[in-house]
Amino acid sequence: MSVPIVLDCDTGIDDSLALLYLLGHPGVELAAVLSTAGNVPVDQVVANNLAWLELCGRGDVEVCRGAEAPLAIDLRTCEDTHGPQGIGYAERPLNSRTASERGAADAWIELTRERPGELIGLVIGPCTNLALAIRRDPDLPRRLKRLVIMGGCVNYPGNTTPVAEWNVLVDPEAAHEVLTAFGTNGAPRPILCGLNLTEQIVMTPQHLARLAEVAGSAPVEVAGVDDVRGIRSGASNSIVRRLTDALRFYFEFHQDHDGGYFAHVHDPFAAAVAIDPSIVHTRPAVLDVELTGTLTRGQVVADEDGFWGREPNALIAERTDVDAFFEDLVRTVGTLARDRGPGPAARA
Structure with a gap:
């Protein structure tokens, strides 16, 4: 049975990996890719989504342009984390098409009306597009089968402020409106x-090298902390080559800021949960977002003890089998790359 997913993203590096994972997963029907400003401006996000789809031979998937800015504040982006185009050192492949004529909020509304109770929403960027759609159509949450959000940090340090995570902090009002619209009245x-x-x-x-092996790409490169910064991959497979160039930038960012040559790939994991929520253990809570705190704006606050007198409106993901996730990710994306073949050669 296929799993129909609407992906809403601000395509940076781990969003790109999540998109490839969804495209390669045999059980997924990617109903649409909705673009929002976040990691990079929305036009860059649209271009990235179109390019990855073109590279993977999936020009049939609709790409919709979404919000240029958050609901109530100016946009902030993070090219230092994801590179000037949002895909690290990777060369964005050329694509032959443009975004859909309908906007992302329209797509949320229309797709869920066409297929009530079937679609799974996956938001791995700011919640702006979905919030705008719900403002226009408050019944939308009840038409989704499931919603998975990558965002926030519950009783855990933030990665953008001491208490706030990036996706939520970019548009706290949108995250608040989305969370409060779900979990009640049949949603x-x-x-x-x-x-x-x-x-x-x-x-x-090592995960990336294993992915290249699955893809049959050569040479199998193992990026390392002693590599010259900005060195480009010579992999024979076009998907592996670009993914390696993107992730090398991400490894370097984490080396500079987190002290290790690795990458937190938040978004592919959220994609895995959207496909199969049984991979994660959750606990219920009332979740909301702080909007006015001088020091705590953008913090996701959890009431798990009934202080607010409200029924839980969300589930907090708390445990998973990390090794099993990476085994699936490596196999799925590696197989996608293998099946697409070498692809266009790198530019000289």
């Missing part, structure tokens, strides 16, 4: 994949 409880779990999803150069 499903979203599964929140926050830093408290996703920072355990640590990808290493």
Whole structure:
């Protein structure tokens, strides 16, 4: 049975890996890819999504342009984390098409009306597009089968402020509106994949090398901390080559900021949960987002003890089998790359 997913993303490096994972997963029907500003501006996000789809031979998947800015504040981006185009050192392949004529909020509304109770929403960037859609159509949450959000950090340090995670902090109002719209009146409880779990999803150069082996790409490169910064992959497989160039940038960022040559790949894990929520252990809570705190704006606050007198509106992802996840990720993306073949050669 296929798993129909609507992906809403701000395509940086781990978003790119999540997109490839969804494209390669045999059980997934990617109903649409919705683009929002976040890691990079929205036009870059659209271009990245179109390019990855073209590279994977999936020009049939609709790409919709979404919000240029958050609901109530100016946009902040993080090219230092994901590179000037959002894909690290990777060369964005040329693509032959443009985004859909319908916007991302329209797509959320129309797709869920066409297929009520079937679609799984996966938001791995700011919640702006979904919040705008819910403002126009408050019944939308009840038409989703499931919603998975990568964002927040529950009783855990933030990665952008001491208490706030990037996706939520980019648009706290949107995260607040989405969380408060779900979990009641027949709408499903979203599964929140926050830093408290996703920072355990640590990808290493060895995972990437194994992926290249599955793809049949040569040479099998093992990125390392002593590599010259900005060195480009010579892999024969086009998907592996670009993924290696993207992840090398991400490894370097984490080396500079987290002290290890690895990468937290938050978004592919959220994608895995969207496909099969049984891979994660969750606990219910009332979740909301702090909007006015001088020091705590953007913090996801969890009430697990009934202080607010409200029924739980969300599920906090708290445990998973990390090794099993990476085995599936490596096999799925490696097989996608193998099946696509070498692809276009790198530019001289």
